[in-house]
Amino acid sequence: MKKHLRDLVWLLRGELYGLRLSWFWYLFHMALSPLLYMFLLYLFGGRGRPDVTLFVISGSLSQGLTTASMLTLGQNIGSLKDQNAFEYYAALPISRLTFLLATATRAVLFSLPSFLTILCVGSLALQLPIRLSPFAVPTVLLAGYCMAGLGAFIGFYSPTGQVASLATQVLAGLMITLAPVYLTVEQLPAILRATAAFIPTTYVASALRATLSGQVGPRLWMDLGVLSAVTVTSLWLVARKLDWRAGQG
Amino acid sequence: MRQDQSSGPHRVSGSRAYTVSDLTKVYMPSGTQANRGISLSIDQGEVFGIFGPNGAGKTTLVKQLAGLLKPTSGKIALFGNDVVAEPEIVPHFVAYYGQKVMALRAHKVREVILHSAVLRGMPVPDARRQTAELIERFGLGGIADQIMQRLSGGQQRQTALLATLTGNRPLLILDEPTNELDPANRRMVWEYLGQLNRDHGTTIILVTHNVLEAEQVVERVAIIDRGLAVAIGTPGELKANVDYTVRVEVRLKPGGDDAALAGLPGSTRIREGSFRITAAREQAQELLGMVLARTGLADLDDFRLVTPSLEDVYLRYTQAPSPAEMPAREAGGRS
Numbered sequence: 001m002k003k004h005l006r007d008l009v010w011l012l013r014g015e016l017y018g019l020r021l022s023w024f025w026y027l028f029h030m031a032l033s034p035l036l037y038m039f040l041l042y043l044f045g046g047r048g049r050p051d052v053t054l055f056v057i058s059g060s061l062s063q064g065l066t067t068a069s070m071l072t073l074g075q076n077i078g079s080l081k082d083q084n085a086f087e088y089y090a091a092l093p094i095s096r097l098t099f100l101l102a103t104a105t106r107a108v109l110f111s112l113p114s115f116l117t118i119l120c121v122g123s124l125a126l127q128l129p130i131r132l133s134p135f136a137v138p139t140v141l142l143a144g145y146c147m148a149g150l151g152a153f154i155g156f157y158s159p160t161g162q163v164a165s166l167a168t169q170v171l172a173g174l175m176i177t178l179a180p181v182y183l184t185v186e187q188l189p190a191i192l193r194a195t196a197a198f199i200p201t202t203y204v205a206s207a208l209r210a211t212l213s214g215q216v217g218p219r220l221w222m223d224l225g226v227l228s229a230v231t232v233t234s235l236w237l238v239a240r241k242l243d244w245r246a247g248q249g
Numbered sequence: 250m251r252q253d254q255s256s257g258p259h260r261v262s263g264s265r266a267y268t269v270s271d272l273t274k275v276y277m278p279s280g281t282q283a284n285r286g287i288s289l290s291i292d293q294g295e296v297f298g299i300f301g302p303n304g305a306g307k308t309t310l311v312k313q314l315a316g317l318l319k320p321t322s323g324k325i326a327l328f329g330n331d332v333v334a335e336p337e338i339v340p341h342f343v344a345y346y347g348q349k350v351m352a353l354r355a356h357k358v359r360e361v362i363l364h365s366a367v368l369r370g371m372p373v374p375d376a377r378r379q380t381a382e383l384i385e386r387f388g389l390g391g392i393a394d395q396i397m398q399r400l401s402g403g404q405q406r407q408t409a410l411l412a413t414l415t416g417n418r419p420l421l422i423l424d425e426p427t428n429e430l431d432p433a434n435r436r437m438v439w440e441y442l443g444q445l446n447r448d449h450g451t452t453i454i455l456v457t458h459n460v461l462e463a464e465q466v467v468e469r470v471a472i473i474d475r476g477l478a479v480a481i482g483t484p485g486e487l488k489a490n491v492d493y494t495v496r497v498e499v500r501l502k503p504g505g506d507d508a509a510l511a512g513l514p515g516s517t518r519i520r521e522g523s524f525r526i527t528a529a530r531e532q533a534q535e536l537l538g539m540v541l542a543r544t545g546l547a548d549l550d551d552f553r554l555v556t557p558s559l560e561d562v563y564l565r566y567t568q569a570p571s572p573a574e575m576p577a578r579e580a581g582g583r584s
Binding site: 006007010011013014017018019085087088090091092094243 | 317337343344360365
């Protein structure tokens with residue numbers, strides 16, 4: 001355990017060195033897209049309606065948090081495979097789970113500034129009173145990690161880094177539009193109401209709405225429980241089942 | 250044997266570092282057979298060279314040894330451990346340097362080396378000490394705090410190589426370690442590898458095209474051609490198998506008499522004033538006498554007597570018509 005923690009710290013340090021080259025564009029990209037969505041949706045129907053504004057802000061936060069680690073892991077692993085650079089990590093005595101956690105943690109850390117930006121801009125510009133619950137902390141962390149396993153899976157199994165990048169972007173869009181993230185579940189078509197329960201962003205958005213509005217209760221416990229189960233199971237499965245080795249032929 | 254400093258229930262049995270049995274690798278869906286039934290063994294403390302032309306299957310072979318590529322069939326034992334079933338044990342014994350430089354573009358040179366040492370399980374103070382020693386030894390002090398992305402290809406490769414040398418692994422697998430390095434750095438690398446082998450008993454597996462340089466350090470060699478191990482043995486054994494000829498290379502001073510050498514048996518005129526003359530080994534002394542008698546010492550600009558090099562052996566084996574059905578020629582008692 002001690003070795004895993006030490007490896008995680010050193011791998012994370014290495015991941016954060018990436019800030020030296022692209023911190024501005026990374027943060028710009030991660031913050032801009034949810035901010036644009038937020039203002040667009042606000043203009044379309046949120047003005048003067050606090051209940052809708054809550055969905056708009058929490059939806060933007062959900063989008064930024066959940067897609068960051070999936071995009072980062074998928075694209076990072078895909079690109080490492082493309083450059084044959086993955087073997088650098090595969091040739092070190094580190095566990096796959098530690099490597100995945102380090103990459104996902106980098107994504108979560110990088111998404112925090114955009115989270116705070118959207119929260120501040122959303123509450124001030126859109127005039128929504130925020131009553132942030134302490135449970136916002138586990139909610140944000142679980143929102144950040146819950147899709148990391150899926151991103152890693154796509155990165156490992158995509159034939160090229162470009163395919164991994166496209167696949168994660170498509171999936172990120174689907175996860176946001178097919179679940180009650182910006183809309184209430186009642187506003188979704190009947191078929192999507194049935195499938196929404198199987199999409200993690202449903203629980204992320206629900207938990208964020210609860211923690212932003214201070215409505216802590218059984219629904220939040222269920223959301224956090226589901227997100228914990230999805231996070232642990234997906235990372236465990238990816239770490240256990242995926243083979244670092246290439247060329248299964 | 251120097252051990253991994255990280256935890257792990259790993260066994261070491263016997264004197265063999267690697268035992269490879271009937272190893273075959275077929276890439277799908279193309280069906281390309283990159284390795285075909287290769288069997289060899291590498292002893293602890295040995296410097297083992299793997300030579301062969303481009304696309305011969307050398308990198309495929311060492312990637313399987315390093316647990317980075319899954320064999321199609323066959324067995325690989327590393328210090329008695331089954332690499333095919335448990336590839337995760339390999340990094341505890343082996344440091345691997347691949348042909349492609351890892352993509353740590355945002356790291357500084359010092360950080361690449363330090364992080365590799367720490368992730369191989371070294372205590373941080375020891376890792377810092379070894380990093381400083383390697384930077385000092387290879388003269389990288391001037392670029393130690395520069396970001397990898399801003400370095401030349403040769404400097405990036407040298408940094409990656411030094412990162413591989415961290416962690417005191419008992420076995421190094423180095424795929425083209427001197428590619429893109431200048432002559433001075435190449436010499437430093439060969440000297441350092443020789444020292445690691447002599448002083449610490451480090452087993453080294455070298456894949457290289459630079460046969461002439463590698464000849465100074467390798468103890469045994471496998472020549473791979475079109476997926477097959479076409480020859481395995483010590484350089485001396487392989488040379489003895491190839492032929493018994495020697496070569497005299499002569500360069501005359503300007504105005505020297507070309508006709509005097511052109512008439513010698515086995516003589517080939519390379520260009521004006523330059524000749525290569527081959528003869529059976531037992532005729533070498535007689536040949537030297539004839540050359541000196543015909544030209545006179547005063548007319549000679551340069552003069553060399555060359556016995557077969559490992560490069561000649563390499564060319565001899567890899568230019569054979571087709572090794573498709575040819576079994577590995579074992580020059581020594583071992584395979």
